[in-house]
Amino acid sequence: MEEDQKDNPPRSAPVRLAYRVSYLGSRFFGSQMQASERTVEGEFVEACRRLSLFDDWRKAGFQFAGRTDRGVHSRGQVAAFTTREPERAKSVINTQLPPDCWCTGYAEVSPQFHPRFDARSRTYRYYFSDMPENTGAMDRAAGQFPGTHNFSNFARIEDKNPYRTILSARVKEEDGFLFFEVTAESFLWHQVRCMATALLTVGNGGDEDTVSRLLVSEAERSLQPAPAEGLILWDTDCGIEWQPLPSDERSRMFLDHLRRHHSLMETICRKMQP
Template identity: 70%
Template sequence: MEKDQTDNATHAAPVRLAFRVSYLGSRFFGSQMQASSRTVEGEFVAACQRLSLFEDWREAGFLFAGRTDRGVHATGQVAAFTTAAPDRAIQTINTRLPPDCWCTGYAEVPPQFHPRFDARSRTYRYFYAERPRDVEPMKIAAAAFLGIHNFSSFARVEDRNPLRTILRISVMETDGFVCLEVTAESFLWHQVRSMAAALYLVGNGEAETDSIARLLTSPGEKTLQPAPAEGLILYETDCGITWNPLSPHERSSGFVRNLCRHHALMEHICRAVKPE
């Protein structure tokens, strides 16, 4: 009888789980799995395999909601996979992920759930390392992005449809930084960073407030250099999920605390030793 119970537990019906994922992108070569580089997907799959949540990530239907480039961070990435050990996944996933990646929420989802195709929208935030001279023109210029536009001048399009729908956009000040927040159904490669770069030129007086509208109505005539990746966060992916909260492991909490302390110290030292 005990053996039957053990077998039943081992061969429990598979459950599809979704996780809301945060990571600091500085030490990752992007999110998408690569054979010879450290990536978020690669670390996540390795953690799941160490926990025996699945053997083959393809058979488990392991998916992320989208890719982020090297150096880009996230608070709202979504991962999904199917496992016969959902309780173990929920209880232990944060103990096996590296300190610069952790889950903040989970949910049981339908077997066919696809975090990329089922995403209703994605929200990014871009924090400018250097403050522009005037934020108000940026706010005016940003409004031109709203709606459906051809983003050939603001992205690496290749063979994809250049039309994208911007649902919400704002330029705001938070925690001492100027921040661009933009929500769309989907984005092209480098799109948000190029939008951020264009708005920075406006804020610095290097471009007129109507320059955004001109680039949108004459797509492809000029391709903008994207802003640096370090300021970009995949802030939220809306898949219509109500998340159950998950607490990060102390390794991740301690890693972030130490990182904050290190950069605060380096800011102080740089101010002390900077050349006059």
């Protein structure tokens, strides 16, 4: 009996972990797992398998707080799974993730924790590529969003309830860039990007009442969503106090390379202007 115990040491009790996840969406086909495409969930699951944190992602209860479309980025996605190797998961998860995806925090959570259903709110930021003429009008128009409204004119509804509750919304300039920030309990497909389109119309000379009119008018053809690359899932509030995690050196080098590349391209474009 003693020899059997030596050959088969008792396994540690399972622990449920949550992670705050950042990623650059440009090279992903969205966050949701797909069989034949590169996705954030797919890369995360494969990293966990390489670390032997679990074998079957379903049995481990692997979940993300929500989905993001192709090209959309994240600063505050939340992932969760259950593992018998929590110390390994905490210490080396970033070494196995690709450089365009990394965890910035972790927490031990209850066995029942579900990042989607336990999320209190989600915050998105949409960064505009150009500076519109009237940013003040955009901020005033954004102030019409808070409250519970029918967003049929701002989203792809399909079979969903079109009503959503917006907790806060603003347009602000920071570091030379203009962004729209909105917090809600939940969002519909393309909702934030369509809201950004409406605000951009206002900023470029449109009627400030555009937003209020679309919120109360009969469902029309929904607005064209703004380009995905401007959208960031900024935060998901699950009531968690995160323990910080340093990003892997590969991710830091990857981000530095992107910054240098974009700086170079800006310089080239200026030199090529007539």
